[in-house]
Amino acid sequence: MPPKRLSAAEYAAGIRAGSRTVLGRAITLVESTLPADQLLGQQVLQAVLPHTGRSLRVGITGVPGVGKSTFIEALGRYLVETQGKKLAVLAVDPSSQRGGGSILGDKTRMPWLSAHAAAFIRPSPAGRSLGGVARATREALLLCEAAGHDVIFVETVGVGQSETAVHGMVDFFLLLLLAGAGDELQGMKRGIMEMADALCITKADQGNEQAARRARVDYQSALHLFPAAPSGQVPPVLLTSAVAGTGLAEVWRAIESYAAATRQSGYFQQRRQQQQLQWLHESIVQELETRFYAAAAVRARLPALQQDVAAGRVTPFAAATELLDLTDRAGPTTP
Numbered sequence: 001m002p003p004k005r006l007s008a009a010e011y012a013a014g015i016r017a018g019s020r021t022v023l024g025r026a027i028t029l030v031e032s033t034l035p036a037d038q039l040l041g042q043q044v045l046q047a048v049l050p051h052t053g054r055s056l057r058v059g060i061t062g063v064p065g066v067g068k069s070t071f072i073e074a075l076g077r078y079l080v081e082t083q084g085k086k087l088a089v090l091a092v093d094p095s096s097q098r099g100g101g102s103i104l105g106d107k108t109r110m111p112w113l114s115a116h117a118a119a120f121i122r123p124s125p126a127g128r129s130l131g132g133v134a135r136a137t138r139e140a141l142l143l144c145e146a147a148g149h150d151v152i153f154v155e156t157v158g159v160g161q162s163e164t165a166v167h168g169m170v171d172f173f174l175l176l177l178l179a180g181a182g183d184e185l186q187g188m189k190r191g192i193m194e195m196a197d198a199l200c201i202t203k204a205d206q207g208n209e210q211a212a213r214r215a216r217v218d219y220q221s222a223l224h225l226f227p228a229a230p231s232g233q234v235p236p237v238l239l240t241s242a243v244a245g246t247g248l249a250e251v252w253r254a255i256e257s258y259a260a261a262t263r264q265s266g267y268f269q270q271r272r273q274q275q276q277l278q279w280l281h282e283s284i285v286q287e288l289e290t291r292f293y294a295a296a297a298v299r300a301r302l303p304a305l306q307q308d309v310a311a312g313r314v315t316p317f318a319a320a321t322e323l324l325d326l327t328d329r330a331g332p333t334t335p
Contacts, residue, residue, distance in 0.1 A: 008040060008043035008046075008047050011029070011040075011044040011047070012044060012047035012048050014026075015048055015143060016146060016148075018147055018148055020120060023144070026041070026044055027124075027136070027139075027143055029041040029044065030044070030045065030136040030139040030143070031136040031140075041136075041139065044143075045142060048143065048146035051146040053272070054145060055144070055145040055150060055151060055152050056152070056171055056172070057141065057152050057154065057170040058151065058152065058173075059156065059166040059172070060072060060153055060156070060176065061155075061162070061166065061175055061192065062176030062177065062178075062202070063177075065178070066178050066203075067176070068176060069091070069109035070242045070243075071200075072113075073110040073112060073113055074242035075242075075248050075251060075252070076089065076110070076113045076119060076153065078248040078252065079151055079252065080113075080116055082249075083252070085118070085151050086118050086149045086151075087113070087119045087151050087153070088119070088120045088121075088149040088151070088152045089120070089121045089152075089153045090137055090140055090141060090144070090152065091121065091124070091155040092123075092154070092155065092162070120149065122144075124136070137166075138169050141154065141169065154170055169275055169279075171272070172255050172258055172259065173196050173197050174196065174198050174200055174255075175193060175195075175198070175199050176202050177199055177200065177215070177219070178202060179212040179214070193219075193223070194227070197229070197235055198235050198236050198237075198238060198255070199235055199238065200239075201216055201219075201240070203241065204239040204246070204247065205243055216237045216238075216239060219237045223235060223237070231258070231261075231262050231271075232261075232262075233261060233262065238250050238251055292324075295327050298323050301323060305319045305323065
């Protein structure tokens, strides 16, 4: 038998009571693309909104192979066991662009957190959304806050524009790096390093300690060449070993120190307000796109225009303009 469909009030009550089952169902609801689910999901979010905003949101990124899941398991265990924190992990897995499938293996890579009552792990497929970030990650984050989680980790897939997207929804952005994996100071890493609030060199163990210390010096020197961070804080470069459990306390102290300093300066709240406005404008774009493709006139004309554009008979700009003119003449539409 399928579970009974809950009302928005029942969802909100279950989330506030700390029910992991209801929280999981609520996240599934906001991830759904069904119009009825989307409507109910927004009602649930509105109901729990007064209970959000109290968590510390931490984005964690790094290239594949850096050990993000292992690091999160170790740091999360430290927070739960020694700091008494209630932790949520929103792990966004890459989806296949061919079949749309996703591995969703984070629970198997975080066995201790997966089994602990104070931790909640939610792997979500990235789908086709910008930068590989699940469409409903922000909504899931709010639901986890309403459920009373003190700290929320958002793990990126570590490729493309996902880092920028996650940076726009967290309070602290942690970049994980490897020592001795090539020229660390070249390529796409500069842009990511400029966004990072702290750099953490992982796997500083098992004979790799010297290389990790050299890499820390290189990164510290490179950071001096970057523009000053808007927060006014200088990103520290830290060394950790998830296997040995070293450096985890230093990472958490860096996060807490940053949060305390930016709250005192007012930057913390200012940044959250900017993120809310960014979310608003992104939602407008998404809703406009949904309504555009739902318009009957667009659905009727689009296939032929696509063939013309593919054959080189019409420019993409001219085709887009024609379709937009059709929606203007048709008037407002609803999906």
